[in-house]
Amino acid sequence: MFKKRINYKVPRNLLVLFELLALFLIFAHDKDNFNRNTLILGMALISIIYISSFILLRISTGDNYIFLIVTMLISIGIIMIYRIDPELGMKQIIWTGIGILLFFISYFIIKSIKGWKNWTLLYGGASIALFLITFIFGSRIKGSLNWIIIGKFSFQPTEIIKILLIFLLASYYANYEKYKKVKYGSYCLIGTLYLFIAFLFVQKDLGTVILFYFVFSAIQFIYEENRRLILYNTLFFLISGLIGYFMFSHVRVRFETWLNPWIYIDNKGYQITQSLFAIAAGGFFGTGIGLGYPDFIPEVHTDFIFSAICEEMGIFTGIGLIMLFLILVYRGFKIALSQDEKFFKIVALGISILFGIQSFIIFGGVLKMIPLTGITIPFVSYGGSSMLASFIALGILQVASEDLNLEEIEHE
Amino acid sequence: MYNIVSLIFKYVFIVIIYLFILSIIRLIYLDIRGIDTTALDNTTYLKLINRKDSLPFKVEEYYALKDVIRLGRANNNEIIIRDPYVSKNHLKLVKDEGDYYLEDLNSANGTYVNGNRIMDVVRLKNGDRIRVGQVEFLYVNRE
Numbered sequence: 001m002f003k004k005r006i007n008y009k010v011p012r013n014l015l016v017l018f019e020l021l022a023l024f025l026i027f028a029h030d031k032d033n034f035n036r037n038t039l040i041l042g043m044a045l046i047s048i049i050y051i052s053s054f055i056l057l058r059i060s061t062g063d064n065y066i067f068l069i070v071t072m073l074i075s076i077g078i079i080m081i082y083r084i085d086p087e088l089g090m091k092q093i094i095w096t097g098i099g100i101l102l103f104f105i106s107y108f109i110i111k112s113i114k115g116w117k118n119w120t121l122l123y124g125g126a127s128i129a130l131f132l133i134t135f136i137f138g139s140r141i142k143g144s145l146n147w148i149i150i151g152k153f154s155f156q157p158t159e160i161i162k163i164l165l166i167f168l169l170a171s172y173y174a175n176y177e178k179y180k181k182v183k184y185g186s187y188c189l190i191g192t193l194y195l196f197i198a199f200l201f202v203q204k205d206l207g208t209v210i211l212f213y214f215v216f217s218a219i220q221f222i223y224e225e226n227r228r229l230i231l232y233n234t235l236f237f238l239i240s241g242l243i244g245y246f247m248f249s250h251v252r253v254r255f256e257t258w259l260n261p262w263i264y265i266d267n268k269g270y271q272i273t274q275s276l277f278a279i280a281a282g283g284f285f286g287t288g289i290g291l292g293y294p295d296f297i298p299e300v301h302t303d304f305i306f307s308a309i310c311e312e313m314g315i316f317t318g319i320g321l322i323m324l325f326l327i328l329v330y331r332g333f334k335i336a337l338s339q340d341e342k343f344f345k346i347v348a349l350g351i352s353i354l355f356g357i358q359s360f361i362i363f364g365g366v367l368k369m370i371p372l373t374g375i376t377i378p379f380v381s382y383g384g385s386s387m388l389a390s391f392i393a394l395g396i397l398q399v400a401s402e403d404l405n406l407e408e409i410e411h412e
Numbered sequence: 413m414y415n416i417v418s419l420i421f422k423y424v425f426i427v428i429i430y431l432f433i434l435s436i437i438r439l440i441y442l443d444i445r446g447i448d449t450t451a452l453d454n455t456t457y458l459k460l461i462n463r464k465d466s467l468p469f470k471v472e473e474y475y476a477l478k479d480v481i482r483l484g485r486a487n488n489n490e491i492i493i494r495d496p497y498v499s500k501n502h503l504k505l506v507k508d509e510g511d512y513y514l515e516d517l518n519s520a521n522g523t524y525v526n527g528n529r530i531m532d533v534v535r536l537k538n539g540d541r542i543r544v545g546q547v548e549f550l551y552v553n554r555e
Contacts, residue, residue: 021421025418072432285426291419317429327433327440340470
């Protein structure tokens, strides 16, 4: 037991060391006109992360690794965002602080309220309401109609709908015995999902379409007893994908730039080719932070941050990033396996699939392995709503990692 | 000056990131190994025979035995099984001179060892099957 305690400190201290060195690097860079706010915010973030992981070890009986892994991802992300644009980096630090707060809040709310599995209709209704709100009040930023702007703040409702979708699926399959008796119960679920996908498609948010589809298919594949539905689902997706390819130009562009971006290098293939150049320029160990040219890639701080990391910190860091996601998803599956309550089992599964697929889509897209669709890397890319939603999901995963069954019986 | 620092730091960063990943993986490895070895030590334990996921309540795969172990549905037992067929205080396992003795505490549905309902105290042998409610355990003595 004592030995174990000491061991927990090792990754935590490595993380602090990593962050302190990064802060020192910034100091070395701006030694003439050093911004005091950077130092204060940086130190604040380091202490928040350290204290949070310390508190978490005390209050939660569940998993201790997911929070550590995530804070490492965030540290790499913030260093890179700060290097690209110090102002965005500062904002990202503030978002991380709010995110960690939300992590604890969602942890306590999810844990203290019982009966999450009974509100299937609420989750569906809330998602549709959010979609409609986006259509009415939404504004188009960079081609996608998925932003709501209130005063100075703007956020993406789809980030919240992701979590609602997982809750919807989990509550449906947790009460599967009940819904199975309803005529066409599973068809209703598929219908709802395709309604979501249609909404997203009209918003031109293709990355999220794929994300929703994969999360749904994976959970359906595991829990649906009517196996024929899985076949229908796959066929329907293939056919609608083909129709989408021929009918909508923005789908076709993604495919053309994936197959051969080099002939479109001056316009629509510019982004992906610059990303490939950047990764190639970095080599194994990178050019060193601040010594590369990641600014050549458009959208480098959100979707293409992986290329910037590969250029300046090396492909080894890129592989490290993928490995961090690998162990995060592995932990998620482990949590799902050991959770006894079916609702939280499915939620844990859904969230780990969400993290896994989301990072896979963008890593693959940036490396030109699959057609590129704009989506954020959870915890790494710049983006307030993405960061907050990911932290809420992580808080739910933390609840799912605990032994919920035992406590419920004690109330009897 | 900055260029040199940055060039050194890129190696340092990679080393730290990989050390971090390694230490996490090592911790996870210890975690997984910890689950398996608790049962395989040279001790005496009860092993669950039922498939764990077939039971609607929480049961561990292994229960290590100490000097006195009580089993039942109530919270004051060492082994708590929330099976409705298990009494509040169902049975007691007592160690005496290296052997374990099983004593039924007047449970409603009884305790069965190798299919026979036990009336008073029984000495357990390695490989005995103990059935309590819907749950069946294998008694393993490795001393």
